[in-house]
Amino acid sequence: MSRVYNFSAGPAVLPEEVLGECADEMLDYAGCGMSVMEMSHRSSVFQKILDDAEATLRSLMGIPDNYKVIFTQGGDSLLFSTVFMNLALNGKADYVITGNWAKKAFQEAQILGDAVAVASSADKNFSYIPDCSDLPIREDASYLYICENNTIYGTKFPELPNTKGHVLVADQSSMFLSEPVDVSRYGLIHAGVQKNVGPAGVQIVIVREDLIPEDLPGVPTMLRLRTQADAGSLYNTPNCWGIYVCGKVFRWIEKNGGLAAMGGRNAEKAAVLYDFLDESELFSSPVERRDRSLMNVPFVTGNKDLDAEFVAEAAKAGLVSLKGHRSVGGMRASIYNAMPRAGVEALVAFMKDFELAHRA
Ligand SMILES: Cc1ncc(COP(=O)(O)O)c(C=O)c1O
Numbered sequence: 001m002s003r004v005y006n007f008s009a010g011p012a013v014l015p016e017e018v019l020g021e022c023a024d025e026m027l028d029y030a031g032c033g034m035s036v037m038e039m040s041h042r043s044s045v046f047q048k049i050l051d052d053a054e055a056t057l058r059s060l061m062g063i064p065d066n067y068k069v070i071f072t073q074g075g076d077s078l079l080f081s082t083v084f085m086n087l088a089l090n091g092k093a094d095y096v097i098t099g100n101w102a103k104k105a106f107q108e109a110q111i112l113g114d115a116v117a118v119a120s121s122a123d124k125n126f127s128y129i130p131d132c133s134d135l136p137i138r139e140d141a142s143y144l145y146i147c148e149n150n151t152i153y154g155t156k157f158p159e160l161p162n163t164k165g166h167v168l169v170a171d172q173s174s175m176f177l178s179e180p181v182d183v184s185r186y187g188l189i190h191a192g193v194q195k196n197v198g199p200a201g202v203q204i205v206i207v208r209e210d211l212i213p214e215d216l217p218g219v220p221t222m223l224r225l226r227t228q229a230d231a232g233s234l235y236n237t238p239n240c241w242g243i244y245v246c247g248k249v250f251r252w253i254e255k256n257g258g259l260a261a262m263g264g265r266n267a268e269k270a271a272v273l274y275d276f277l278d279e280s281e282l283f284s285s286p287v288e289r290r291d292r293s294l295m296n297v298p299f300v301t302g303n304k305d306l307d308a309e310f311v312a313e314a315a316k317a318g319l320v321s322l323k324g325h326r327s328v329g330g331m332r333a334s335i336y337n338a339m340p341r342a343g344v345e346a347l348v349a350f351m352k353d354f355e356l357a358h359r360a
Pocket residue numbers: 010074075076077078101147149150151152171172173174192
């Protein structure tokens with residue numbers, strides 16, 4: 001078996017230990033004589049998998065009792081509209097635009113109602129997080145929406161915005177479970193799990209219970225948060241396999257010290273790369289220092305041909321999926337929880353050699 005260091009932004013690297021357990025249980029889960037993929041979602045065995053996953057997530061994040069946890073499907077992109085339909089009951093919500101995903105959420109809201117962008121960092125190609133200490137949030141906006149970690153541009157909110165008493169909604173897809181968060185500061189957190197937590201096809205919604213409307217006339221059943229909240233994520237067939245893997249990753253995080261330990265390790269890991277970028281004469285980070293993401297690290301040489309050569313050569317050395325998103329160019333290393341420090345060190349060693357070989 002030969003495993004590469006996979007720097008993909010998502011679907012992304014998962015803990016080897018978890019993949020091994022899944023392999024061991026593939027043909028016969030816990031003596032059932034079948035795989036989790038073949039099992040009824042109404043069986044007691046699957047119910048236990050789901051309950052354990054939720055309980056471990058609640059304990060990891062310290063989710064207060066007045067919040068519901070929903071495992072859902074349809075892509076994190078579907079939640080852009082689900083959130084607006086469920087939380088903007090007066091049809092009004094305000095958005096901070098910090099990249100493609102925030103913009104897409106905003107555009108969905110604009111299709112459905114009255115959405116206003118109260119801040120944006122588009123003027124500098126989303127390389128920073130705008131000052132959110134005194135945003136012109138409308139009095140009657142139902143919530144303020146942020147994409148807390150911007151997967152493409154490699155920025156993260158250094159602190160949460162001053163919401164002036166409004167409900168905060170955050171897309172945490174690419175930072176979910178990477179560090180401790182205070183759930184009580186949010187009305188709703190949503191995340192696609194395919195970055196830091198599991199296989200593509202599951203999204204997690206953590207929502208304060210009083211924000212889930214009882215009745216939503218004109219909104220299809222599957223788009224009402226109430227439907228899955230009341231049914232314990234089992235209104236219809238869930239992504240059973242995906243939830244099972246997420247549950248295993250939650251346990252892996254727990255075993256490895258929980259979110260505080262993850263956050264500490266992630267900060268150390270990211271520093272290995274950022275420290276090198278700051279001293280390098282060939283590579284640089286396009287992101288404002290204080291707003292740098294610990295999970296997604298874009299970097300450039302300033303020369304497109306050299307960037308392409310770097311990505312190709314790195315892949316030959318077992319450092320894969322380093323091509324940057326087309327809107328930033330260059331490279332991007334996504335260094336989620338499951339990327340070992342050794343992977344980041346191998347990348348930096350490779351960058352150093354590349355720089356020596358290409359110095360003018
Ligand atoms: C921050 C963020 N939000 C939303 C999405 C969209 O997720 P999905 O492809 O599940 O719709 C992504 C995907 O990369 C993302 O990084």
